[in-house]
Amino acid sequence: MTTIVEIDDLKKVYDGGFEALKGVSLDIREGEILALLGPNGAGKTTLISTVCGITNATSGSVRVGGHDIVTDFRAARAMIGLVPQEISLEPFETVIRAVRYSRGLFGCKRDDAHIEKVLRDLSLWDKRNAKTMELSGGMKRRVLIAKALSHQPRVLFLDEPTAGVDVELRRDMWKVVAELKASGVTIILTTHYIEEAEAIADRVGVIAKGELLLIEEKTALMARMGRKTLDIELTDPVETIPASLSGYELEIVQDGAALRYSYDTNADRTGITKLLSDLSGAGLQMSDLQTRQSSLEEIFVDLVADNGKEEAA
Amino acid sequence: MNLRAVGAIYKVEMARFFRTLAQSFISPVISTSLYFVVFGTAIGSRIDQVEGISYGAFIVPGLIMLTVMTQGISNASFGIYFPKFIGTFYELLSAPINFLEIVVGFAGAAATKALFIGLVILATSAFFVDLTILHPMAMLAFLVLTCISFSLFGFIIGIWARNFEQLQLIPLLVVTPLVFLGGSFYSISMLPPFWQGVSFFNPVVYLISGFRWAFFGTSDVPIGLSLLAIAGFTTLCLAIVWWIFRTGWRIRT
Known part of the structure; x- marks a missing residue:
């Protein structure tokens, strides 16, 4: 399987000296769903932010589709869609204009047919002329996904996509993710919900304290460690x-x-x-x-606990 | 260059302007009219001509400059600060655009709004005073350059600001006093010699003087110096923007 994102020895030390990433190396395969699990402050969001250009890496390299994210950032970023953890939307903008704006930012020509498809797929078409501030939390999260898909990315990063979302909507979101995978999009999601990774991921990576503890096929992981x-x-x-x-x-x-x-x-x-x-x-x-x-959650808890013990020793 | 991205930012910013057209358009018209009523008619009728120009007409260039400078700053600073405040700035950072394109989009829209308001004030003033513009092209050039440079300045303030208080700090504490003391409503030659000397340290004096020269052919400082001042200020702003772009100061962690 082709590698679409290559992360090599990525380190990030913030100004205050906090080491958020301690040399993470990771190859993401084209077309897969990779779930990154880890407790708060593990470095999941820093990893995503660095790949997407929001945070500067201290050292190491990232290539997306063979393009370096620093020296060839335009080609690299054009391939990426990002759904952030926080719901951040221009409150006075309508849904359709917000999504069109995102497409424009990525340098794509206006394509109303594509925007309509994205909005329909996410059950947002009826709300296209509503201001984003009038939408429910779940709908707002869908708008974020629509914005991230507006430029037809090949790699989609979902940072805690179902945080604070009710069970029904979470399952809807999983359906959307499955459909995206079927259309060939590579998906990387971070989550606190182990059941989410268990339900939709092909591979699971566990991050704790800035280190990638393991990355493995979900089924193999469960069989090996279960x-x-x-x-x-x-x-x-x-x-x-x-x-x-x-x-x-x-x-x-x-x-x-x-x-x-x-x-x-x-x-x-x-x-x-x-x-x-x-x-x-x-x-x-x-x-x-x-x-x-034993569930993935138990495996995850064991792994993180073992890592803590090793560090203490 | 990602022109579509520049266009997208520009359009969204202009849409915000037109969404609030009442505030954007009516408030400068009302405030200009008030200035003319107070300074032009009530006080101006008791003031002799200034350098051979009726006082009402004399204050028009200063009034336009006062407005475009403050509008340029406030539009650009708010334009870039707002995405930071509501958290949508991530989208600009993760898009395949460079910082220069972001600047052109935001500062370009802010400059357009300031220019629009400047022209509205010019048109409004024509209802109150007889205006002649001796050097229309120079007037337009000065106006456009001032709009651009102060929008760049506003952009820098918007990047620098960490909260709404800081956003207002420099415009209120620095820019407004400099503009008021920069000869908007008087000629520097009307001041005592000491204060004339002090005024020449105020960069805004050179901008207003040059702009007034374009209208009436008279100025407090040589026109060449005014051109140098506006070129220098624009270059300084561009240099700071370039530095922000290079270092990612207050943009990327």
């Missing part, structure tokens, strides 16, 4: 775990009505068969079994 738990519901509750089962590191849950066993899905042997046999040997009778895979 742990499963097996809840064994017992016919008769227990208060202690029998000594013969001590090697399994079982946990008593549901007030003794069940035992929880954690295992690695990627291990050669999960140990389940032997555990079930040993349970029977210990005189415990099962009434039901349930397995659960």
Whole structure:
């Protein structure tokens, strides 16, 4: 797959000395949806802002479609659309004029047919003559997306696109993102909502304290790092775990009505068969079994926590 | 050059002007009329001619300059500050345009508005006094250059300002006093010698004097000096804008 954005050893140190990016390197593939996860202050927005030209990098380089963002900034930026985190719109401007303005800023010839398509796709066509200040928060966010798509970018950056958006609108937004991907647009989104990354991303990158901790296919990440738990519901509750089962590191849950066993899905042997046999040997009778895979959120929390521990050490 | 982007900025800024046409158009007409009523008729009728020109006509160039300078500054500073204030400035930074194009768009629109208002005042004054313009081309050139240079100055103030108070600070504390003391309503020669000497340190004196020369052929300072002053001020503003462009001062973090 072709690389469309190449980020190489990107560093950003702000005037006060805060190191927001500590040498991030990242290749973004054409046509993919990449979700960047990370806690507040991780450097996600700085990374996006630097690629888009809002913030100057301290060192390192970024190329978009082969164009350097500093020396060939016009060609690089022409390929990019940006939806910022904050809802920032000229309040007295109408929706359609605001979107046309964005297209003009990118040096594109007026194209009413394209603008109409973008507005219709985002369910904004009926609101085209409304002033932006008259719109709801969700609608305003759609206008930001429409502005970012006005010049037909090949790469779209969405910085927390669904922050503060209700569930229904969030799902609508995911639909829009999926349609954009289908049309060939590469999408990079930052999010706090792990379920968002889980639902729509092809790859997931985790950033913490200015460092890219990992970047991996979402499914591979979940398979590699995902742990499963097996809840064994017992016919008769227990208060202690029998000594013969001590090697399994079982946990008593549901007030003794069940035992929880954690295992690695990627291990050669999960140990389940032997555990079930040993349970029977210990005189415990099962009434039901349930397995659960850890979510991306749990993986993310583990990663960030591990990183914190390493730094402390 | 990304001319479409320049055009887009220019059009949006002009649209803001026309959206508030009542304030943009009616207020200078009313204030000019008031100046003529107060200075031209009430006070002016008791003042002899100044350098052979009726006082009402004498104040026209100063009045136009006073307005275009303050309008140029306020339009350009507000024009660029407003996107910073509401957060839409990101769009300018992430678009494939350079800073010079941003300046041309914003300062160009501000200069156009100032020029428009200057011409409105000129037309309004014709209802109150008999006006002759001896050097119309020079008058127009002075007017256009003043609009451009003060719009550039306003643009710099808009980039510099971190809040609305700062936006008003320089126009109120520096520009307005300089313009009022720059011979808008009097000839420098009417002042005592000491204050005449002090006045020549005021750059606005040279602009108003030159502009008045274009109307009546008389001036406080030689026309060459006036041209030098306006050229110098424009160059200074362009140099600062260029420096802002090079360093990203108060624009990019």
